[in-house]
Amino acid sequence: MTDHKPGPNPLFLREEDLRQAIELLFFAYRDFTSEADAMLARNGFGRAHHRVIYFVGRHPMISVSALLDILRITKQSLSRVLGQLIREGFIIQHKGATDRRQRLLELTDKGLEIERQLTEAQRQRIARAYRETGGEAVQGFRSVLLGIMDPPDRNRFSRRGDT
Template identity: 85%
Template sequence: MTDLKTGANPLFLREEELRQAIEMLYFAYRDFTSEADAMLEKYGFGRAHHRVIYFVGRHPMISVSDLLDILKITKQSLSRVLGQLVRDGFIVQHRGTADRRQRLLELTAKGVEIERQLTEAQRQRIANAYREAGGDAVQGFRAVLLGIMDAPERGRFARRDQP
């Protein structure tokens, strides 16, 4: 690995540029989540609730085990959050058809509405940033995000238009 402080780096990345990128990610994430956090607070929910709502919305009838795989949290943590979302009427659980022990998760109409509201502000923020940055920057940003992810997760984002 190239020593970032002293070695010749082919991307000419200096320590300060890397530190600034880390800082920018923190600020971007803070601002990206701010509107959603305010909405979640009204329900007594946190970011864990948001992640569950989002991924159940993106993958209707997702199994609990698949959701655990995406979120990389413990069963105990998911159980607490999921229990509250089920009790409050945002998510419904179905038994699997092949395996009756399997629990499949789906947003209720109430869940669909909160997911839409939570996602809209974030979707708009990303759309505005993409518009301002331009197509090449969007592709570069995608490549950087994929590079930051652990390799096993990258397959989730394989482009349909690529082999």
């Protein structure tokens, strides 16, 4: 006997359920970013700065081209944000060992501290939600988030064995 996987449950695909999911994402993202936004504003930074700080911290010595690939922003946009973070001492830029034109980015001690502060508030919020919902819900949440992403970004996580 062959296993038969049922198709998507149509109850979750109703227009009202889909719209509610959009609203849930909106409110969750608003609250998820609220503490970080306040910290960033005190430094004259915005969410673009946060994304750069986060991913440079997550991937020390990341190349500018790899960061552009993650953020999907223009070189001009990144240049403005990155220039400010370098000038203010949050990020340092190194030349590549084999290609001297390559720029590799790393957080300074000052950058590591702000990244820790920004991430801690968000980490606590996610940890609380994970504790309240349990392992099965966490795996379902991860699956839904992966399903929302475009395939190339999903592959970033499957390569690390995070799915």
